[in-house]
Amino acid sequence: MDFSFPKEYELFRRMVREFARNEVAPIAAEIDREERVPMETIKKAAKLGLMGVPFPQKYGGAGAGEIGYCIFMEEINRVCGSTATIIGAHTGIGAMAIYLDGTEEQKQKYLVPLAKGEKIAAFALTEPNAGSDAAAIQTRAVRDGDYFVLNGSKLWITNGDIADVITVFAVTDPALGARGGVTAFIVEKEFPGFKVGTKETKMGIRGSSTCELFFDDCRVPKENVLGQFGAGFITALKTLDIGRAGLGAGCLGGSQAALEMSVDFAKSRRQFGAPIAQKQAIQWMIADMATEIEALRSLVYRTAWLIDTGQRHSREAAMCKLFGSEVLHRCVNRCMQIHGGMGYMKKYPVERMYRDARITEIFEGTNEVQRLVIATDIFRQAGLRIT
């Protein structure tokens, strides 16, 4: 068995780590404070092929697969949760939906510029009355000649106000509901009737934008139906599935950063005549952090390998998201405790990491939903269908 990464991935990790250190980290505090999306970082990332890491090179991507994408998310989230969220929503779910279910024409027209970072993507499923109950979406799409007319709204959409291309899920047959009645559409921001609403003020990941989107008789050409008509829910679930592995990788990066900061601080902070690292209470916190991180690391990269080798991965991807977000929570919490008062002050990055972490247990399928996914899969394999 060989648990080492192939050499190209080690070089890739080094490159992303340097990029993160030199281009992303220096403005992380500022974009959080000013609630500003760092478009300059997106441009730099696009030039290096970092906006389309997993997609094949023939579609303008880097050809690094899910393993490469997880490495990328890990290294970026080490330094900035906001930047990881922006690119994660763009690559991991927005563009990913088109990669998974788009026609060749749609991939050439939309995926290529998205993978190259020339355009930005968003993924619009959630609505005011449909969060975990995604099947309860109400945005309606009605056929009108060569178009579909969309009416409704979406809530809490990452990149909502900077996206050029949005994958939108709408009801095409209310009678069928989620099973056959939802269709995915590729919406360009220029389509008539599309409007961006409020940008939310958040606790964390404040350097990313989270917006309402309104569809007011929005006309979408029929060529922009994504995937099979009526099977939009499957497109949504397939996309969110893969997105979860990348999210787990991001949580891994944040946890790793929390551990390293804690080790450094414990070495230098002296109390009672010695570094606090000499105290068992601190040592046990460090040991617990490191152990969970090690376990998460194996889970994330094995799941990425399952995805890249075309194997079933829904259960493991849900585990990545579930375990990753909870490990991150515990790690940033211990990190703050180890840093003491300094961890609470805005002049140090610890409190920003703490605020950024919390959303990971909620978005992209709450951890409760992840548990359902995992349990349902386990019982399915054991012959029982959970309803």
Next chain:
Amino acid sequence: MRIIVTIKQVPDTTNVKIDPRTGTLIREGVPSIINPEDKNALEAALQLRERYGGEVIAISMGPPQAEDAMREALAIGADQAVLLTDRALAGADTWATAYTLGMAIKKIGNYDLILAGRQAIDGDTAQVGPQLAEFLDLPQVTYVRELDVIDGKKVVAKRTLEDGFEEIEAPLPALLTITKEANKPRYPHAAAIMNAYRQQTVTTWKAEDLEADPQSIGLEGSPTQVKRSFSPEPRGAGEVLTGPPSEQVKSLVSRLRAKNIV
């Protein structure tokens, strides 16, 4: 233009820590990187290629693992990469290294310019560049922070001196050593990183491919040998300036001036 860039793979000494038990460097987990100023040399070569066309050939002498440095050079943009690796080459000091690189460069032939990093962060001698120029009988300009090629025939370079700059003109082919002030090395493109390992090849040469004289390479060919490495003792407590702040400032500035620091 045909530009050769000499590259060395070195341990990342900027992040090295001391083992509290033995007092020596912790080598495990220290990543191997392309020597930072060699990246500046490669960047300078790529910028010349962008301006005037041609090809950039990266070359390195090292153990088999130095192949990763060559792959990285390809990913950054070099057109070709040549690795000189052979047990017979091991233990070389800067003289034997310059001889070996020189023989390889003669074999490559037909070059316009050789760019090298000023010095390596492990050996810190800055000797290989100048020695290589002498071996190949080329004009050399060292400590270069700016350069350009005129009409494909000569290079104009700005050298950094302790107390100022020098502008030197030299006919091609020539050898230049490049400092970190020269440019900001580009990152390799993500797709190029994948391709450097999955599609491109690194040419490997052994001592016999170079027709090298066995007594001029490796440990045998090294007139100098490293006897001992150690951290220097601190030289004394330093000088503490006294008096009112404005007097201390005057004193400090005059001392800095005397040492040509300002």
